Amino acid sequence: MSITTEPIQGFTDVEDTRAQLATCGYLADDRLATTVFLQTRLEKPVLLEGPAGVGKTQLAESLAVATGRRLIRLQCYEGQDETKALYEWDYGKQLLYTQILREKIGQVVEDAADLNEAVERIAKQDSVFFSQRFLAARPLLEAIDSDTPVVLLIDEVDRADEALEAVLLELLAEFQISIPEVGTVTAKTMPYVVLTSNNTRDLSAALKRRCLHLFLDYPDAARELEIIRSKDTGLADSLAARLVDIVRGIRDLELRKAPSISETVDWARTLAVLGVEELTADVLSTTLNVVVKYERDLKRVMDALPRLVDPNAEVPDHLHGHGHGHGHGHSHSPAADTADDDRDGRAERKAKDQPGRHNAGYYGGAGGTGPRTAPAVSTSQGSRAFPSARKRPL
Template structure:
C-alpha cells in the first residue's frame, strides 16, 4: 500500500537526550534521563516503547505529553479483560453493506437473471464479493486508525496487561511490521510511522514475543526530591513545607 514506514522515522524530532528532556519539561512533564533516552531512541529507531510499572507513575501521561511535544494526534486503545479484537482493529459495517445491497438489488438481478441454475447464480454473486468486502465498508478501530492515518500519530495501547493473550498476539504484527492483515482486503501498511506507547501495570506477565518488539522501560515511583519538583512545577498553591509534608504522607501510605 506504500513504502516502508521506517523511512519516515523522525530523525530530528529531538537533537539529543538533553533536547528531549527540555521539550518534555516545556510541556509540563518532568522526565528523567532514562525516560528521555528511551524516547530519543524511539524517535530515531522507530520502535514501540513498553512502559511497565505501578499505577500513578506517569505512563499514560507520557504518551499524552509525547503527542503534545511532537504535535501528533493521540489515538488511545484502552485495554480490558475480555476485549474482542474487533474493538481494537476494525469492524465490518454490516448495516452499510445491507443498505448497498438494497440499493443495488436491481443490478444484482441483472447479474444473475440468465444464470442456468442456482449454482451458477451463486458463483456469479461470489465473484462480486470484493465489491462488498472493501475498505469502504470497514469501520476502523484504534489500531487500524493509527496505521491508516494520513498524518503521523501517537498510538497509546493503555494497560495492555489487562487484555487477553489473544489480543496480545494480534498486536505482534503491528508492533514488528507496522501493518495489519485483513483477510478480505489484504495487508494495510502504515502510511506514516506512528509512535507506539504500550503501558502495563504488571497485573500479568506479558509474552517475550511482545517485549522483544519494544524498547522496554520500568518506571517506579520517583524519589522524594523529584516528587517535590513535580509538585512545584504545577500550579498547586501549596507552600514548600506543606508540599514536603504531603510527600512524606503519600510515601508512607505507599509503604503500607
C-alpha cells in the same frame, strides 16, 4: 520496507527530549527521557510497566503534544475482540448498500438458471462489498493507515488476552496489517508506539523483546515535589514538601492501593482549598479519603499518621496497633521492622530512591526468582485476526 520517519518536531538529544516534554507538563527523569529519545531514533515501541498513577498514560499524551502528532489510543480490556483493535467490516453499511442496490443486484441474478448459479454470480461481486469502502478501521489499522505521523498508545496491554498480544506482535514486528480481502496495509509513517502495563499478568518475552522496556516507579521525593509544583495546586512549597514525605510514608505501609502521584496532587489541592497552614495529623486524617480509597487502608493510615507527621510523636498505646499483628504504624518490611530508630521508614524510602532497583530479577530477569515464564506465543496465532468466517452474507 520503506517507511519514513519524519517527526514534525524531532528531539535533538536526551536533554531536548526532557525539555520538550516539560513544556507539555510532563516531568521525566533521566531514564525515561533517554528511553523516549531512543524510541524516536530506533523506531522501537516503548513498554512502560509500573503501578497505577505514575504517569504511564500521560507520557504518551505528552509525547503526542510535544511532537505535534495525533494520539490514537487502544484501551485494552479482558475478552477484547481483535476486531475492536484492528478493523471490522461495516455490516450496517454493507446492508444499506445492498438495500439501495436491490434492483441492480436483482438484474445480476435475473436470468440465473438455478440458485447455485445465482449464488455464484453474487459471489463474484464479493470484492465490491469487501473493499476499503466498507472497512471500519479500529485503532491499530487507523494508526498504520494514517497519512500523518501518529503516537499509538496501547494502554493497559496486560488486560488484553494473549491472542490479542499475538496480533500486536505481528503489528510491532512488521508495522503492517494484512487484510485478506483487501491486501496488506503498510505504515506510511512510523508511529511512535507506547504500550503500558499495570503488571496484572506477565507479558510474553516476545512482546518485551520488541520493545524498549522501562519500569516506571513512584518518583523520588524531589521529582514528585517538582510534579506537584508544576500542577499549580495552590499549596505552599514547604507544605507540599512535607506532604510528599508523608505520602511516601503512606506508600511504605502495606496497603491494598498505595497513593499515586495523582492522589498526592489531589491531596495538595484539597489542603490548599481548605486554607490549611500546618499539616497536622488531625487535618490530614479528615481529608484522607482523597488519597486512600479502601476502608481497611484507611484504618492503617489513620494509625500511622501521627508518626508520619511527627516521627518523634508519643503515640498512646490504644492508638498504636492497626489490627493486623504488627502493632505499629510503619512499614512492614523486615528492614524497617528491625530498625527501631527508623520508625517513619525514611531509610527504607531512601533505598527505594536508588535507580534501577527493579532492573535485576524483575519478572524473572537474569538472576531473578521472578514468576512464571510467559508461554511462548507463536506469530501464527495472529492469523486468527483474519478468519474467512468473518465474511458475513450479503
